[in-house]
Amino acid sequence: MHGVSTCVTYLGCSFDGRDAAFLYVWFSVQERFFYVGQSNNRLGSFARAGQHVSSRGTLRARVEGEFGIALEDVSDLTLLSFRLPSLPDLTSVESSYREAIEFLVQKGINERRLELGRGFQVVSIIRYTDAAGFTLLKQISDYIVDETLTKVSAAL
């Protein structure tokens, strides 16, 4: 009747980057993709999200390039934010530890995505850092992968 549509957004802690960094995972069940990223922005993954959906954002570029559809047409685009422990190595400007978690999470999702059935792709591009060998970072990443798959599975 009046053409207004509703979109409820639950932010939780996703904008609380005080002394914390984030690992985040975008996903869509409709288009069956994941995108993994990290940020130490003061405003958390929420601020980073704005950059991602902007006209030159990497999320937009990867999704539109891979699937040939506008990001706006992904009706179930979801952002999972994981607030990392407040350790100096993770919150500092130097990003190799966060990139290590990003690498391990993407690797973990890649290895286990068939648990969700066919067709899920990981569209983000990551790089490897030596810190990926650290046990604590592996533990953090394993947890994030488990949580991600649980949430996505629930959304299927």
Next chain:
Amino acid sequence: MSAIPLNMNAGRLLFGLSRIGYTPASAICDIVDNCVSASAENVTILIKKINPKWTDVRKNNVSEYLIIDDGIGMAHDAMVGALALGASDEHYYDGTLSKFGLGLKAAAFSQGEELHLISSTGGEFTKFVVSLPQIQAANEYHATREPLTEEDAELIAKYIPNGRGTIIRVAQVRMVNHPNVRETRAELMQKVGVIYFYYLSDGLKIRLGTLDGDDLTDIPPFDPLCQAEADLESNLNEHEWDGQSVRWIERLKTLPLDAGEGITATVEVTQLPYPPIFELNSLGGQSATRERYRIQAGNYGYYIYRNKRLIDWATGLDGVIPQDQDFYSFRGRINIDSGADESFNIDVKKASLKLSAEAQKVLEEISLEYKRKSKKAWENAKQTYQDRRGDGQAEVLANEITALVEPLDDLPGAPLPSDAEMDGQEERDLKLEAEMRARLRKSARDQLALEKGAEITDQQVTDEDVEKTLKGDTDHPHVQQIFHVPFLEDNVLWEPYFDTDLGACVRINRGHRFLRLVEEDNETNTDLRVLVDVLFHQIAAAEVLLRRKRFDEKDTIKGVEDFRRLVSEQLAHLCREAEGKLPPIRRDQKL
């Protein structure tokens, strides 16, 4: 709409098929696939020479290739089916090595003009011959049934004693630049063990020899990853690996390569040893290691197996593993099954495949970690090798550095030499060279006298003796300016030498206490040793320059020599007085 029949020139079609790039070895392997698919326990590959008396290095000396197996064999209808182009997949099971029903024909005709198929399931043997010239003449693809020859019967008696199996004969091999027997044998010996590694490990026997020769050789399985050795060790720690063992980088892991089609692959990666380090254990150790593990260009990368048969040898996956010597020890294996065929575009020769974009991305990403570890491990092993090698290496490196640099002609800002000075320089250089040579000769004579315990005349001193006195024990071609010698007159630490060819050189006294501190107590510190050598060379070069410029200033020259003696004594004194406090300094040592 009605269909219009189109011509098919069978001869040209077969000819085209045969030109898709087989070598004799790869053609034989494609035929061996049929033996494996037929559940053979024994496969015999025989090469028949045109002239058996000619050696194996002679080109264009092969008349036939024979591939004989004791598999389940074929009855008449199955043989006709096998010879059809694009043979039906009715008889293909899930794990088959066959893909398009073309391999046998393409492989055979890539080498010769005739294909003979002789087979039995347990009763009488049947023989068919497919001849390319006859097909081209008749413009019809056909086979003729023929009786067995005496040779056929002998082969059956010798290699298929249980009366069930198949012989493939590639006859009338084309003699246009056909590789020699040795080349084909070497390629088969090198490759068959890897291609059929899984089957050979499970009990299949493949033998290779020449017909009428007494040279039948078993081809053993060869695992490019040397997994059995890796299983005995812990996983690779790239920071601590000593370069002497095979280690896992990634143990067997299943990975989705194409989520859309539900295609998975298994991946495993090992790091093979670092060959140079074995040279420190024994002479020839490096080349023995390279040979044992087949570590060389063209053998590093991923080995891709389809249904347990190798289809891509040491591929870099289009740049995922770059062309770089630091990856020489990287060995990966990817196992796929025939479910992946559509996604991976495997070619008829089964010699390569083209990954889908998703599979490429997945393999690129997981390889980031593997490559980093492999490269780092290689670099650390190289450093360990250099540190352990110590002796001689520092000397070579120092010489390579000084060879890069032209010495100064004079101090910056010094007035330009006059014409007279320049004219006289060559003469002064020759005089200086003669003086230094004479001094060296005297040292050589004194040394010989000491060794022999007798008076030695000038005539008894050879040029070789003088060279040895100059250069010490080294004969490395790069050691041209910095020489480590066992002693020097007056036990000075260093002595300059000048030669119009070599330029400014230095002889460094290995026996001097200070140099023993550097060379022995700090043996593993190659950087320090190189810098000390370079420092002394530069000091000597400065002294040489002074002598060349101020040739007639005897007091100045004497002053410099006294200075050298003083420094040498001072450093020896320091070493005595500060013994125990000099580097290498341990963390817990307090000065």
